[in-house]
Amino acid sequence: MIKPHSRRHFLAGSGAAAGALALGGPAAFAADPLKVGFVYVGPVGDFGWTHGHDLGRKAIEKEFGDKVKTTFVESVAEGPDAERVIRQLAAAGNKLIFTTSFGFMNQTVRVAKQFPKVMFEHATGYQTAKNVSAYNARFYEGRDVIGTIAGHMTKTGKFGYIASFPIPEVVMGINAFILAARKVRPDAEIKVVWVNSWFDPGKEADATKALIDQGCDVITQHTDSPAPIQTSGSRGVWCFGQASDMSSFAPDQHLTAILDVWGPYYVERTRAVLDGTWQTSNVWQGFKEGMVEMSPYNKNLPAEVVAAAEKIRKGIIDGSHHSFTGPIKDQDGKERVAAGERMSDEALLTMDWYVEGVTA
Amino acid sequence: MAPDAAVLVILTVVGAATPLLFAALGELVVEKSGVLNLGVEGMMILGAVSAFAVAVSTGSGALGVVAGMLAGMAMAFIFGVLTLTLAANQVATGLALTIFGLGLSSLMGASFIGIPVEPLAKLSIPGISQIPIIGPLFFGHDALVYLSFAAVVAIAWFLKKSRAGMILRAVGESDISAHSIGYNVIAVRYRAVLFGGAMAGLGGAFLSLSYTPLWNEGMTAGRGWIALALVVFSSWRPWRLLVGAYLFGGVTILQLYTQGAGGLGIPAQVMSMLPYLATILVLAVIAAGPWKGRLDAPACLGKPFRPST
Numbered sequence: 001m002i003k004p005h006s007r008r009h010f011l012a013g014s015g016a017a018a019g020a021l022a023l024g025g026p027a028a029f030a031a032d033p034l035k036v037g038f039v040y041v042g043p044v045g046d047f048g049w050t051h052g053h054d055l056g057r058k059a060i061e062k063e064f065g066d067k068v069k070t071t072f073v074e075s076v077a078e079g080p081d082a083e084r085v086i087r088q089l090a091a092a093g094n095k096l097i098f099t100t101s102f103g104f105m106n107q108t109v110r111v112a113k114q115f116p117k118v119m120f121e122h123a124t125g126y127q128t129a130k131n132v133s134a135y136n137a138r139f140y141e142g143r144d145v146i147g148t149i150a151g152h153m154t155k156t157g158k159f160g161y162i163a164s165f166p167i168p169e170v171v172m173g174i175n176a177f178i179l180a181a182r183k184v185r186p187d188a189e190i191k192v193v194w195v196n197s198w199f200d201p202g203k204e205a206d207a208t209k210a211l212i213d214q215g216c217d218v219i220t221q222h223t224d225s226p227a228p229i230q231t232s233g234s235r236g237v238w239c240f241g242q243a244s245d246m247s248s249f250a251p252d253q254h255l256t257a258i259l260d261v262w263g264p265y266y267v268e269r270t271r272a273v274l275d276g277t278w279q280t281s282n283v284w285q286g287f288k289e290g291m292v293e294m295s296p297y298n299k300n301l302p303a304e305v306v307a308a309a310e311k312i313r314k315g316i317i318d319g320s321h322h323s324f325t326g327p328i329k330d331q332d333g334k335e336r337v338a339a340g341e342r343m344s345d346e347a348l349l350t351m352d353w354y355v356e357g358v359t360a
Numbered sequence: 361m362a363p364d365a366a367v368l369v370i371l372t373v374v375g376a377a378t379p380l381l382f383a384a385l386g387e388l389v390v391e392k393s394g395v396l397n398l399g400v401e402g403m404m405i406l407g408a409v410s411a412f413a414v415a416v417s418t419g420s421g422a423l424g425v426v427a428g429m430l431a432g433m434a435m436a437f438i439f440g441v442l443t444l445t446l447a448a449n450q451v452a453t454g455l456a457l458t459i460f461g462l463g464l465s466s467l468m469g470a471s472f473i474g475i476p477v478e479p480l481a482k483l484s485i486p487g488i489s490q491i492p493i494i495g496p497l498f499f500g501h502d503a504l505v506y507l508s509f510a511a512v513v514a515i516a517w518f519l520k521k522s523r524a525g526m527i528l529r530a531v532g533e534s535d536i537s538a539h540s541i542g543y544n545v546i547a548v549r550y551r552a553v554l555f556g557g558a559m560a561g562l563g564g565a566f567l568s569l570s571y572t573p574l575w576n577e578g579m580t581a582g583r584g585w586i587a588l589a590l591v592v593f594s595s596w597r598p599w600r601l602l603v604g605a606y607l608f609g610g611v612t613i614l615q616l617y618t619q620g621a622g623g624l625g626i627p628a629q630v631m632s633m634l635p636y637l638a639t640i641l642v643l644a645v646i647a648a649g650p651w652k653g654r655l656d657a658p659a660c661l662g663k664p665f666r667p668s669t
Binding site: 042043044045046047051075160166191192193194195196197199200201202203204205206207209210211213214216225226227230231234244246248249359360 | 365368369372375376379466469470473474475476479567571572573574576577578579581582583612613616617619620621622628629631632
């Protein structure tokens with residue numbers, strides 16, 4: 001192992017050698033563990049989004065053992081503070097840094113400019129740079145499945161959606177859900193309540209109560225705590241887990257959950273850094289690649305509903321079905337996507353309009 | 361709004377207001393004794409995790425509530441030793457207490473994530489709890505909700521009428537005078553701080569056992585800070601605090617219901633601001649009003665006391 005002291009000495013002694021060292025990247029220090037940093041927006045114990053990323057981090061540790069050393073900083077606010085945290089991780093010698101929330105994007109890109117030899121991986125954003133990759137999961141595919149289930153299971157035709165912030169990711173999820181549901185139940189509508197937080201169990205539960213009181217009989221969420229599941233369970237309405245299997249909070253009502261599976265991607269990217277083959281990429285993976293999965297279906301789901309849900313999932317995998325296939329009309333009834341046309345990834349990632357049937 | 365729909369809204373408001381009320385009532389007593397404890401959030405979350413852990417392990421919600429109070433008191437005791445015995449800076453110590461509480465609760469709660477717990481039992485009087493409107497409104501809550509109202513009455517009486525309450529206020533208004541006529545300032549403040557810890561712990565226990573009966577890291581989500589603000593809002597009066605907690609909880613819930621009903625064309629972000637705007641507005645009105653005794657903070661608030669022998 002090369003001691004920090006001798007490394008300094010070495011660098012001071014030969015500029016040319018230092019240049020070579022920089023080109024060689026982390027592989028030059030094969031004996032040193034590769035330091036991998038994670039920035040989380042919530043606590044690792046949120047049982048949702050951040051929990052999922054932390055499972056990915058553990059997958060890296062499991063795969064590479066003492067060849068890697070991972071660290072994480074949890075509950076980092078999406079603001080100026082994030083930049084400080086990311087910079088600290090970079091300055092502490094992490095050579096690969098995962099920033100796992102949309103609101104860390106600009107900060108990640110800014111810090112990446114200052115640390116050209118550190119590789120950054122930003123989740124759910126759209127900006128990339130020489131040392132910044134973007135990765136995202138096609139959660140809307142999962143929303144397509146649960147929307148289909150909701151369309152079958154609803155009696156009132158009203159769905160409640162507990163939403164965090166009006167970013168394309170969330171808007172896309174709401175739209176995918178109601179598009180799928182209206183294929184089964186054409187008069188269905190969705191009520192959206194924004195709690196302006198990714199994680200506030202109390203407020204999420206209150207929003208759930210508000211939606212149920214207003215006639216919604218299926219609840220879904222784009223926030224990270226299991227509180228909406230628990231409230232739905234106690235009120236006897238159907239619900240879907242977010243990011244983790246949350247069925248323990250409503251064993252009879254939790255129909256399925258959309259799971260985020262980050263492990264394989266994290267392992268692959270870490271291996272690329274270890275091998276020195278890391279390159280900027282921008283991936284958006286779904287059911288097909290295994291980045292999105294459904295948790296086991298509830299026993300209360302009739303077999304034909306499960307079959308309808310599986311049909312959607314398999315159709316997405318074999319490419320015969322796309323969640324955003326026209327005709328799609330927006331809230332005002334104007335046609336946005338022509339019949340038979342599939343929305344491009346770019347259009348989806350910048351989606352800022354609601355489809356028919358959304359009250360938000 | 362139909363009457364039974366209004367009842368549902370009010371029930372949700374009760375859930376949102378009760379934890380704030382507990383934590384803020386405790387802090388009110390602490391501040392009346394001249395001590396500023398900014399560690400409410402930390403005491404609250406430690407109360408939440410302890411209550412949850414004990415309730416899950418023993419199967420008894422009541423034991424959980426007691427554990428929550430004791431955990432809050434333990435945190436408050438640390439604060440007391442540092443600021444009262446060692447006369448450390450109260451603001452810095454309180455902030456440290458919050459950060460410590462958030463970290464410690466994550467550690468303690470790590471093995472309790474993803475486990476549901478039986479919520480505290482709701483009052484159910486055959487025949488009466490089933491009466492439309494009145495039944496659910498007055499006879500359908502869990503014990504902690506009734507306790508929170510009782511606490512308002514008791515604390516108002518204690519501060520205004522009881523001898524011990526007057527001594528406590530004297531200590532908060534002029535510690536030197538109280539000391540010079542023979543009262544033990546530090547002992548009075550210790551008791552107040554421990555009481556504040558118990559109440560914050562109770563608020564936390566309500567969160568993890570009744571409001572959302574689960575444990576999640578950081579589940580207090582800033583409610584301790586709201587409680588602190590409510591104390592100022594109430595200008596240190598228990599009855600105004602009750603109004604404040606329900607006003608804040610009420611506006612929070614109403615904006616969620618309004619959003620569900622279509623939002624009246626108001627952007628959701630503006631709606632989320634409403635509880636805070638309403639609180640600021642009322643505060644400004646109180647501060648600017650012509651009535652006497654507007655924002656009378658205890659004179660010794662936040663000042664360390666070193667008894668001269």
